[in-house]
Amino acid sequence: LFVFNSPPSRPAVVSAGSPVPGTVSGARSQRTLVEILDAKTREKLCFLDKVEPHATIAEIKNLFTKTHPQWYPARQSLRLDPKGKSLKDEDVLQKLPVGTTATLYFRDLGAQISWVTVFLTEYAGPLFIYLLFYFRVPFIYGHKYDFTSSRHTVVHLACICHSFHYIKRLLETLFVHRFSHGTMPLRNIFKNCTYYWGFAAWMAYYINHPLYTPPTYGAQQVKLALAIFVICQLGNFSIHMALRDLRPAGSKTRKIPYPTKNPFTWLFLLVSCPNYTYEVGSWIGFAIMTQCLPVALFSLVGFTQMTIWAKGKHRSYLKEFRDYPPLRMPIIPFLL
Amino acid sequence: MAAAAATAATKGNGGGGGRAGAGEAGGARKKKGPGPLATAYLVIYNVVMTAGWLVIAVGLVRAYLAKGSYHSLYYSIEKPLKFFQTGALLEILHCAVGIVPSSVVLTSFQVMSRVFLIWAVTHSVKEVQSEDSVLLFVIAWTITEIIRYSFYTFSLLNHLPYLIKWARYTLFIVLYPMGVSGELLTIYAALPFVRQAGLYSISLPNKYNFSFDYYAFLILIMISYIPSPHHPFPFS
Numbered sequence: 277l278f279v280f281n282s283p284p285s286r287p288a289v290v291s292a293g294s295p296v297p298g299t300v301s302g303a304r305s306q307r308t309l310v311e312i313l314d315a316k317t318r319e320k321l322c323f324l325d326k327v328e329p330h331a332t333i334a335e336i337k338n339l340f341t342k343t344h345p346q347w348y349p350a351r352q353s354l355r356l357d358p359k360g361k362s363l364k365d366e367d368v369l370q371k372l373p374v375g376t377t378a379t380l381y382f383r384d385l386g387a388q389i390s391w392v393t394v395f396l397t398e399y400a401g402p403l404f405i406y407l408l409f410y411f412r413v414p415f416i417y418g419h420k421y422d423f424t425s426s427r428h429t430v431v432h433l434a435c436i437c438h439s440f441h442y443i444k445r446l447l448e449t450l451f452v453h454r455f456s457h458g459t460m461p462l463r464n465i466f467k468n469c470t471y472y473w474g475f476a477a478w479m480a481y482y483i484n485h486p487l488y489t490p491p492t493y494g495a496q497q498v499k500l501a502l503a504i505f506v507i508c509q510l511g512n513f514s515i516h517m518a519l520r521d522l523r524p525a526g527s528k529t530r531k532i533p534y535p536t537k538n539p540f541t542w543l544f545l546l547v548s549c550p551n552y553t554y555e556v557g558s559w560i561g562f563a564i565m566t567q568c569l570p571v572a573l574f575s576l577v578g579f580t581q582m583t584i585w586a587k588g589k590h591r592s593y594l595k596e597f598r599d600y601p602p603l604r605m606p607i608i609p610f611l612l
Numbered sequence: 613m614a615a616a617a618a619t620a621a622t623k624g625n626g627g628g629g630g631r632a633g634a635g636e637a638g639g640a641r642k643k644k645g646p647g648p649l650a651t652a653y654l655v656i657y658n659v660v661m662t663a664g665w666l667v668i669a670v671g672l673v674r675a676y677l678a679k680g681s682y683h684s685l686y687y688s689i690e691k692p693l694k695f696f697q698t699g700a701l702l703e704i705l706h707c708a709v710g711i712v713p714s715s716v717v718l719t720s721f722q723v724m725s726r727v728f729l730i731w732a733v734t735h736s737v738k739e740v741q742s743e744d745s746v747l748l749f750v751i752a753w754t755i756t757e758i759i760r761y762s763f764y765t766f767s768l769l770n771h772l773p774y775l776i777k778w779a780r781y782t783l784f785i786v787l788y789p790m791g792v793s794g795e796l797l798t799i800y801a802a803l804p805f806v807r808q809a810g811l812y813s814i815s816l817p818n819k820y821n822f823s824f825d826y827y828a829f830l831i832l833i834m835i836s837y838i839p840s841p842h843h844p845f846p847f848s
Binding site: 482483488492569570 | 819
């Protein structure tokens with residue numbers, strides 16, 4: 277397997293003359309020439325001579341990185357058509373519709389960051405920020421309130437719930453989730469953190485405010501809301517575990533999720549993404565518990581986003597699996 | 613925000629040919645124009661809007677001649693101004709439905725900022741209605757809109773006189789700063805009255821544990837007029 281190195285400003289070429297595509301020598305050659313062109317400019321970036329036909333796209337990406345080290349594999353999108361879909365890392369060269377010369381088009385996806393890093397950052401923020409407001413750290417409320425504590429039980433309960441929620445998310449990110457993609461574009465971390473951290477600060481400000489007004493229906497309302505919250509947290513966790521068990525470690529297989537013995541997973545009978553259903557439920561519970569409009573708004577925005585994701589996921593399930601259960605809706609049973 | 617200029621440079625409401633120039637970014641590569649019914653509707657819409665803003669222009673001139681001064685002319689054109697500027701909300705619908713190939717988000721942003729100035733500032737804070745800054749943005753908007761809507765009308769009919777195209781992209785250079793100045797000065801003038809009356813504001817404690825300070829909000833709006841890489845000058 278030869279890769280001819282060259283300075284980055286010129287494409288890697290086989291020889292000074294024109295390249296000789298997959299030469300047939302006496303015995304039938306099994307190997308393929310792979311040329312990589314820029315999808316926008318059609319500039320020839322790299323020639324890979326004598327690539328094994330059973331090589332995967334991932335291996336080709338690694339070879340391409342050798343000649344263009346600034347484009348690490350995670351930021352490479354290789355496709356057969358300049359405007360087509362990206363090829364997957366697992367795709368095998370031989371199985372693609374290419375002849376003895378494979379022409380791949382390259383697009384730079386931009387700086388990438390791992391999903392794990394993004395999740396950890398976006399969830400650690402709210403956990404920490406909320407506590408700043410809970411402990412009434414100076415310069416947030418008036419100085420006479422610095423480091424004071426609320427006299428309302430629900431405020432302490434809310435802090436426990438909010439903190440539990442984000443600790444759960446952090447632990448799930450580290451130990452439970454199995455990600456399909458390793459990375460996402462770098463700019464997402466700024467967008468996502470602004471959203472999570474911003475809303476966390478906004479909610480926390482009011483819940484922990486010295487002038488906070490506890491729920492109208494008192495302890496009854498708080499108990500009901502807490503029950504909803506706890507059930508939905510358990511539900512959400514159960515779904516995450518069920519999804520994890522669908523996919524063996526290190527693999528990227530996709531299967532239809534089905535209910536298990538855990539009653540919380542029975543929601544799979546009615547929706548494709550019960551994890552989102554339970555997540556919305558948790559936040560509705562938290563909103564009722566705190567009777568705080570910013571929390572309700574956060575729930576609404578989150579619900580909107582999760583509905584979009586659920587619809588997308590539902591659509592890909594339907595496309596991928598002929599026998600997908602017809603009763604299921606994306607996120608709300610029977611409705612949405 | 614930059615309501616004045618933004619609408620001048622947007623390509624919204626256009627039809628087939630003659631939609632060249634600034635603000636074209638993306639959109640019109642392989643798209644078919646709107647169908648014949650949609651085109652007829654859009655022509656009517658743009659003609660009506662052109663006429664509406666002409667009414668406002670004429671109203672301003674007549675009021676000026678009658679009064680002998682340019683102060684407090686707002687009252688003479690208050691109703692048609694509100695009607696036709698608010699009517700522009702339809703343009704969001706046009707994009708959403710697809711008969712106009714502009715971005716729904718961009719159009720919403722532009723129309724909403726105009727509607728905000730008309731209703732949430734000028735209408736709501738009566739004390740600013742006699743300010744000269746109001747006349748400044750009304751004139752800027754009036755000229756801009758007359759040109760813009762006639763531009764779209766002609767484009768839809770595939771016969772765009774060079775004069776209109778020239779006017780749209782050249783007068784912008786004067787009309788945009790004029791509009792922005794008028795808008796900013798008006799918001800600034802409204803501030804003390806908003807503070808005094810606690811207009812559209814809610815404070816703690818209340819049972820929904822929420823607060824909103826309209827005064828601070830208006831200041832943020834004023835700050836948002838500053839162009840940045842995230843919200844650049846509206847013609848690219």
